[in-house]
Structure formats: C-alpha cells, structure tokens
Amino acid sequence: MAKPAILTVDDDPAVSRAVARDLRKQYAEDYRIIRADSGQEALDALKELKLRGEQVAVLLADYRMPNMTGLQFLEAAMDLFPRARRVLLTAYADTDAAIQAINVVDLDHYLLKPWHPPEEKLYPVIDAMLEAWKAAPDRPVADVKVVGHRWSAPSFKVRDFLARNMVSYRWYTTDDDEGQRLLTAAGLTEADVPLVVTQEGKTLVAPGEAELAVQVGLTTTPASDFYDLVVVGGGPAGLGAAVYGASEGLRTVLLEERATGGQAGQSSRIENYLGFPDGVSGAQLTDRARRQAVKFGAELLTACKVTRLAVQGSARVLHFEDGTTIAAHSVILATGVAYRRLRAPGLEQFHGRGVYYGSASTEAPSCSDQDVYIVGGANSAGQAAMFFSRYARRVHLVVRAPNLDASMSRYLIEQIAAVPTIEVHPCTEIVGADGDEHLERLTLRPVDGGAERTVDSSWLFIFIGAEPRTDWLEGVVQRDARGFVLTGPDVAASGDHLALGRDPYHLESSVPGVFAAGDVRADSVKRVASAVGEGAMAVSLVHRYLVEGQ
Numbered sequence: 370m371a372k373p374a375i376l377t378v379d380d381d382p383a384v385s386r387a388v389a390r391d392l393r394k395q396y397a398e399d400y401r402i403i404r405a406d407s408g409q410e411a412l413d414a415l416k417e418l419k420l421r422g423e424q425v426a427v428l429l430a431d432y433r434m435p436n437m438t439g440l441q442f443l444e445a446a447m448d449l450f451p452r453a454r455r456v457l458l459t460a461y462a463d464t465d466a467a468i469q470a471i472n473v474v475d476l477d478h479y480l481l482k483p484w485h486p487p488e489e490k491l492y493p494v495i496d497a498m499l500e501a502w503k504a505a506p507d508r509p510v511a512d513v514k515v516v517g518h519r520w521s522a523p524s525f526k527v528r529d530f531l532a533r534n535m536v537s538y539r540w541y542t543t544d545d546d547e548g549q550r551l552l553t554a555a556g557l558t559e560a561d562v563p564l565v566v567t568q569e570g571k572t573l574v575a576p577g578e579a580e581l582a583v584q585v586g587l588t589t590t591p592a593s594d595f596y597d598l599v600v601v602g603g604g605p606a607g608l609g610a611a612v613y614g615a616s617e618g619l620r621t622v623l624l625e626e627r628a629t630g631g632q633a634g635q636s637s638r639i640e641n642y643l644g645f646p647d648g649v650s651g652a653q654l655t656d657r658a659r660r661q662a663v664k665f666g667a668e669l670l671t672a673c674k675v676t677r678l679a680v681q682g683s684a685r686v687l688h689f690e691d692g693t694t695i696a697a698h699s700v701i702l703a704t705g706v707a708y709r710r711l712r713a714p715g716l717e718q719f720h721g722r723g724v725y726y727g728s729a730s731t732e733a734p735s736c737s738d739q740d741v742y743i744v745g746g747a748n749s750a751g752q753a754a755m756f757f758s759r760y761a762r763r764v765h766l767v768v769r770a771p772n773l774d775a776s777m778s779r780y781l782i783e784q785i786a787a788v789p790t791i792e793v794h795p796c797t798e799i800v801g802a803d804g805d806e807h808l809e810r811l812t813l814r815p816v817d818g819g820a821e822r823t824v825d826s827s828w829l830f831i832f833i834g835a836e837p838r839t840d841w842l843e844g845v846v847q848r849d850a851r852g853f854v855l856t857g858p859d860v861a862a863s864g865d866h867l868a869l870g871r872d873p874y875h876l877e878s879s880v881p882g883v884f885a886a887g888d889v890r891a892d893s894v895k896r897v898a899s900a901v902g903e904g905a906m907a908v909s910l911v912h913r914y915l916v917e918g919q
C-alpha cells in the first residue's frame with residue numbers, strides 16, 4: 370500500500386519547491402510529498418489518489434493563487450478527502466481572511482509565510498495535523514471499487530461477475546458519500562453507473578464482462594493458438610479435466626464464459642462431496658481447484674464464450690464471440706447446465722432488481738430482517754434456504770410438490786425443519802411479480818387453482834431446474850432432444866460413428882476427439898463428485914485417443 374500523501378500547492382514554483390523540500394526532509398520516510406503549482410493541478414492529483422484508493426493526510430494550500438484560490442481548492446478537496454487536515458499558507462497581510470476561512474472551509478490551521486526555521490514554525494504544525502489525522506484517517510482501499518444503484522441489473526451483473534471470479538471489491542451505492550466522491554473524482558454523474566475503479570485507479574463505465582475481466586487482471590487470451598486439450602467450461606467437470614490434463618503433461622487450456630466454479634461455485638454449502646465431512650462452500654472448493662489447475666500448468670481463461678466448434682482435419686477448432694479461434698488435438702465439453710427461467714407476469718423485468726437465478730450471495734447481507742422467497746424443491750433451493758436464513762427475517766420456500774421428500778436430500782430436509790424461520794409453502798407457485806423501481810410484491814397461488822394472495826417481498830431466488838446451453842454445437846455434435854450431448858454407447862447406438870472404424874470411447878461424442886463430461890452429458894448424474902470424476906475420466910480417454918484413436 371502506498372504511503373499516505375501530504376500535498377502542497379503554491380502558484381509560485383520557488384515557494385512550492387521550498388515547502389516540498391522542507392516537508393520531504395522531515396516526513397519522507399512515512400509520507401509521500403506531492404507538490405502542485407496550481408489548484409487545478411492539485412485537484413487532479415487528488416482525484417487520481419482517490420481513484421487509486423490511497424490516503425491523503427494533510428493539504429497545504431497557498432491562499433493567493435490565480436484561477437483557484439487556496440480556499441477554493443481546500444473546499445473542493447473536502448469533497449474528495451474530507452478527513453485530510455487542511456492548512457492555509459498566508460502572508461501576514463492576509464491573516465484576517467485566513468481567520469474568516471477557518472469557519473468557511475473548516476480550516477484546521479493557517480500558517481504564516483515565511484515558515485523558517487521549519488523546526489520551529491512548520492514541523493510542529495504538521496506534526497499536530499498528522500496526529501489528528503491518524504486519530505481519524507480515511508481508510509486506504511486497495512480493492513477494486515464499484516459504484517452503482519442499489520436496484521440496478523447492470524450494477525448487480527458487475528458485482529456478481531467480480532464475486533464469482535473471487536475478485537475482492539468494495540461496493541458503494543450512489544447514495545453513499547464515498548460513492549459520490551468516487552464519481553466526482555472520475556468526473557462522472559449518477560447517470561453513468563455502474564462505475565468500476567480498478568486497483569490502479571482506472572475507471573470503467575458500465576463495462577462489459579470481457580473488458581472488466583481484462584482490467585481486473587483475469588486472463589482472457591490464450592498464450593498459444595494450439596493445445597493438446599481444450600476444456601470448454603470451468604465447473605467441477607472442466608476444472609477436474611484441467612487438473613488431470615495438465616498434471617499428466619497435456620498442454621491444457623480451460624475456457625470459461627463467466628467464472629470458474631460453474632453451478633458448484635454458487636453453492637453455499639456442499640455437504641456430500643467426498644473428503645469434506647463438515648461441508649465446503651462452492652467458492653472454496655472452486656478456488657482450490659482453480660489453484661490446483663494453475664499449479665500444474667493449465668491455462669485458465671475467463672470471459673471466453675465459445676460459440677462454435679469446427680473440425681479441420683485432425684484439429685478441433687473453437688470459435689469465440691469476438692471472431693478469434695483456438696485449436697487443439699482434443700476437446701472436453703464441460704459446459705454444464707444453466708437455470709431454467711420461471712415464467713410469470715412481471716418477473717422478467719425485475720431480473721437483477723429483486724429476482725435472481727441462483728443464490729446471488731452478493732445480495733445476502735442486504736436481505737437482513739426481510740422476507741425472502743425461494744422457489745424450487747431440490748437441493749440447490751434447500752441450500753439457499755439454509756444460507757439465507759442466516760440473514761433474512763423469514764425464508765419462504767415455495768414448492769409445487771406436496772412436500773420435499775421426492776426432490777431433496779434427507780439431511781437438508783432435516784436441517785430446514787430445524788430452522789424456525791424457514792417456512793415451506795407446499796403445493797404453491799409464484800404467478801406474478803410487481804413493483805416500481807424493484808421487486809416489491811409477489812403473487813402466490815395454490816397449484817390446484819385456489820385463491821391467489823399477494824405478499825410483500827423484495828427478494829426472490831429461483832432454483833427450478835436447468836437446461837444445457839449447447840445450441841452452438843448444432844449440426845456438429847449429436848445431442849438428445851433436450852440438448853444434452855450424447856456420448857459413448859448412445860453415439861454407437863445411433864450408428865453415427867461408423868465412419869470412424871471403431872466404437873466411440875465411453876465419454877466420446879459423435880465427433881472423434883471431442884468428449885463430454887459432467888452435467889452437459891446425456892444421462893449424467895448431476896453431482897459435483899460425478900462431474901469431477903468424469904472430467905478425470907475424459908482425460909484418460911483423451912490420452913487413448915491421442916495414442917491410438919485418430
């Protein structure tokens with residue numbers, strides 16, 4: 370973290386240099402001395418410091434400066450660094466004005482020029498200012514900063530992307546003073562949010578995920594254009610494949626559209642994964658897997674959406690949204706599934722503004738003391754109910770079935786039953802949503818068609834099953850009627866492999882050298898452990914394909 374700054378501004382360059390020299394002599398070890406020759410230059414420097422999340426301890430400004438007086442500068446500086454101590458440098462003749470300014474700009478001290486010897490006249494004043502500042506400093510903020518509207522889908526998307534990629538960030542709403550300060554420093558207004566300020570102080574206005582990923586330091590472009598193995602999708606299956614592929618000597622790259630972890634990364638607590646008797650959060654498990662893959666030399670790329678697969682001789686070529694491509698000897702498709710949308714009047718317009726698919730853990734603290742509705746009867750909904758019960762006043766679990774028995778694991782049903790603030794609403798469905806700026810009300814109806822009722826709530830989290838997103842494989846890779854990728858025996862049964870002159874390997878798709886692992890595969894088990902296992906198994910089949918299958 371950079372040292373806190375002491376900034377001095379004087380339009381007379383000789384005086385400005387002299388002040389800075391004296392300050393450096395005494396304070397350079399612990400503070401950065403910044404010098405400016407005009408109020409505007411000083412303000413620009415402060416804006417940059419604000420955006421970089423750095424601290425300013427003391428401001429010294431000359432009273433008489435053209436264009437912007439010392440008082441005007443200190444007043445403007447207060448908008449950026451309200452806790453910095455303010456000192457006005459004045460000539461004897463301006464003493465009266467300086468005294469009056471004490472009230473106007475909340476001046477801490479005025480210092481008469483000349484200040485020599487500094488040991489007597491300058492340092493004692495600055496020492497006192499620094500003591501006062503240290504007692505109530507502004508905190509340095511090394512993280513990425515996001516300024517946005519509380520109820521805004523684009524702001525939520527940015528935060529969700531950062532959170533899922535484990536990029537730590539500070540969130541400021543446009544109502545926060547610090548949020549306003551950052552907007553001022555960036556020369557922007559509330560109309561421009563979401564604003565992202567990177568650790569280096571770079572400002573991004575409503576960035577897309579690809580731009581955001583690059584600017585916060587995630588890797589988005591491959592180091593090479595040809596690999597032994599390309600893994601598409603960074604959930605447990607993809608991460609498993611990357612770990613085994615790279616550790617077994619294959620030049621491996623993993624391409625992930627949004628954030629590694631996939632569905633598992635959104636799970637608040639996975640309790641049935643082997644080796645974690647006390648459970649593990651999806652984010653933790655993912656983080657470990659990601660580090661493990663990188664340790665073995667796999668390249669992990671984020672914000673890389675694959676949009677097409679082509680076969681060119683023995684090469685398998687993957688196309689990205691931006692028109693670039695990457696090629697490999699073999700491919701493992703591990704694109705999993707995505708949440709199915711709940712269709713009800715009004716719901717879509719509140720997506721990201723009260724209605725969320727998945728558990729959206731970024732929102733949990735905001736739910737405190739409020740009623741949260743969760744739709745779905747499977748384990749993912751049960752985990753979310755447990756998770757939100759730590760924050761919400763009451764969690765309402767809405768399920769169409771008469772009970773949870775058929776769809777949820779016994780351990781979760783028991784956990785839910787033991788939490789008095791979780792209420793299960795069986796045989797019920799959500800049939801409408803309503804609100805102004807954000808979700809405010811939900812309409813519930815018994816599935817047998819009884820009377821509707823409206824409840825007040827600003828939070829709805831939806832977990833109603835999922836479907837594969839494999840349209841981009843159309844015409845290239847065989848899929849079943851629901852879009853899941855057919856592999857091994859299913860491909861053999863279709864007779865599509867005959868040109869190959871051998872049976873497809875167990876996890877091999879209808880395209881030789883292209884394998885599928887995890888939830889995207891037809892008839893897969895839809896569990897973290899099986900996805901990881903299939904990722905590992907697919908790698909061993911890749912080896913076999915490379916040696917004898919081509």
Ligand SMILES: Cc1cc2nc3c(=O)[nH]c(=O)nc-3n(C[C@H](O)[C@H](O)[C@H](O)COP(=O)(O)OP(=O)(O)OC[C@H]3O[C@@H](n4cnc5c(N)ncnc54)[C@H](O)[C@@H]3O)c2cc1C
Nearest residue numbers: 602604605606626631632633675705749887888895896897
């Ligand atoms: C909330 C929740 C809780 C769960 N809890 C448990 C549990 O406790 N125990 C358990 O065993 N299972 C649990 N599951 C199920 C488990 O998470 C999944 O079975 C597992 O994540 C499947 O892994 P996967 O790698 O096949 O796919 P996914 O996890 O779905 O990952 C697929 C990845 O591919 C990426 N992708 C998709 N298309 C593209 C493309 N075109 N280009 C690039 N990337 C793409 C996606 O962004 C995603 O990151 C839970 C699921 C959810 C949603």
